[in-house]
Amino acid sequence: MAMTMTGVAPRLLRACRREPVDCTPVWFMRQAGRYLPEYRRLRERYGLLDICRTPELAAEVTLQPVRALDVDAAIVFADILLPLIPMGIELEFAAGEGPVIRNPVRSAGAVEALRPVVPEEDLPFVLETVRLVRRELDGHVPLIGFAGAPFTLASYLIEGSASRQYLETKMLMLQAPAVWHALMSKLAEVVTGYLRAQVRAGAQAIQLFDSWVGCLSPVDYRSYVLPYSRRVAVELAEEGVPLIHFGTGTAGLLELIRAAGGDVIGIDWRIDLGAAWERLGSDVAIQGNLDPVTLLGPRQVLEGRVRDVLAQAAGRPGHIFNLGHGVLPQTPPENVKAVVEMVHEYSGQF
């Protein structure tokens, strides 16, 4: 476990374990990204995948928000779809459209053709980025590694892009359950290996992004998703770093997501943090949950909402402040920095 200069574990890692903290730790999903001018300048010269594949650039981008914002964690800069490329997927980032997969996976044959991933050979740049960032951070704040959860990766593979209804994904589930289970099994293995490699390279906590799982009914989640997320969580537990299990739109799935595993459950803004924590129980930590749009509003509203979230988490250790999803590209960086200051300053008041 990383130790700070003073010999106390960083507050992010303490919060993951529900140990007392001096103030609430805060970081942001997509804290490295398009809202930062220093990131946009780099993107004028390099493509997204170029940055991911060049450890010096990816490390630089990872560190930008740590320098600019005083956040309590770095998160390795990578795309959640990276591990799909060595599996055999033709991935493109169409301008303004997000990722597009030219050969979506919708048949037994297509699942069969997916190759296993050896992270050290297939994704060495991610692991090298982890090592570089750890060296640069030198214990200043911990580094979070991450991967997409099997369901969210499956939904991209099957739909070929982000989706509104996840029709193809759900149809594969219902109409070809054997194909579905084979796909999820392969993905669970890839995700586990990829995360394990990140931990061994130096990641001190892991976030599992099941970003799109909120499109499912509890009964579908239980049958088609939970066993695979649990498999990842159980195998990762052996690595001894905390796991943050995140999804959006999960207000109806919380108990099942918890059952799948994770030391911290990440939630979005569509549920009160206090209500969510009550349902999750007090023996798990929680991460969230400000609506990212709030950072585009007036400072006074923003301040009120930050206080609301902190108040709902008050009185017990184990809260990590974050947004309910990624920082929006339109966000003024000074508002992001202001949230960090508010969280550090106000969290002692509740």
Add this chain to the structure above:
Amino acid sequence: MAMTMTGVAPRLLRACRREPVDCTPVWFMRQAGRYLPEYRRLRERYGLLDICRTPELAAEVTLQPVRALDVDAAIVFADILLPLIPMGIELEFAAGEGPVIRNPVRSAGAVEALRPVVPEEDLPFVLETVRLVRRELDGHVPLIGFAGAPFTLASYLIEGSASRQYLETKMLMLQAPAVWHALMSKLAEVVTGYLRAQVRAGAQAIQLFDSWVGCLSPVDYRSYVLPYSRRVAVELAEEGVPLIHFGTGTAGLLELIRAAGGDVIGIDWRIDLGAAWERLGSDVAIQGNLDPVTLLGPRQVLEGRVRDVLAQAAGRPGHIFNLGHGVLPQTPPENVKAVVEMVHEYSGQF
């Protein structure tokens, strides 16, 4: 109140009032629509708005699923955006893209320019459709009228189309609250007048569609939406017909939606119906909540899921079976019919 031939109120209306029923009533959002071949044949000759504006055609489309499926209610065929047209909106239905508004409303001036609606003058075709359908149904099943809720209408007005993040909508809320409240106030008035006119023309129950409200945090819902939905509900209560208050993705908002009003709360599949009803309390009826994609799956899975929903509602009156959102265009009509039969047959078994 409509009486059937036997002098007993139809089971849909009984369920709305949580009175005992012979079996669970069932209808479907978008039960009149593209999945029905008889509807598609009409659409080859007429545009969507043409059908809405021609009472004989709209009545025919309204009655198609009643004849084909043995559902327990008809719902007037109309588009939720119709009342926006007399307010001054340029609405188009782009092929395959859904509704597009060419002049979105994002300023105080634009809100100011929105005209009030006089349903009898501005939307006479909807009211005439209601009257025609009532005559044709002759007490066979009740007729449901409907409108979009103020928030969902506002989101279309502001975004100009359906949206994924509702960024413009939320930004108007946060950055220009006075404009937001003026808009919602106008919309609440239009919606109330439009629904009242439908009831007076013969609608025997009303559904308020707040389809997109699930994008909001509880704190935003409470401040920016609840007062206006409540205003509609309170004013409608004077008309003496049951109100079904529906939204999707509302698992974190249920208590607030209930507080806004409605005799029946409509939920989607993202929460277990039993868990939702427990949170709503037993003094309100519930509608839902099968995932529409289930109707594209194998019959055996479909049957299991219908039984699951019925089992969760068992033991107390006040359940109306429905999907969690509209019937998908790809749905085989025979599966829709099969669900009606299953609900009628199995609901006595729980």
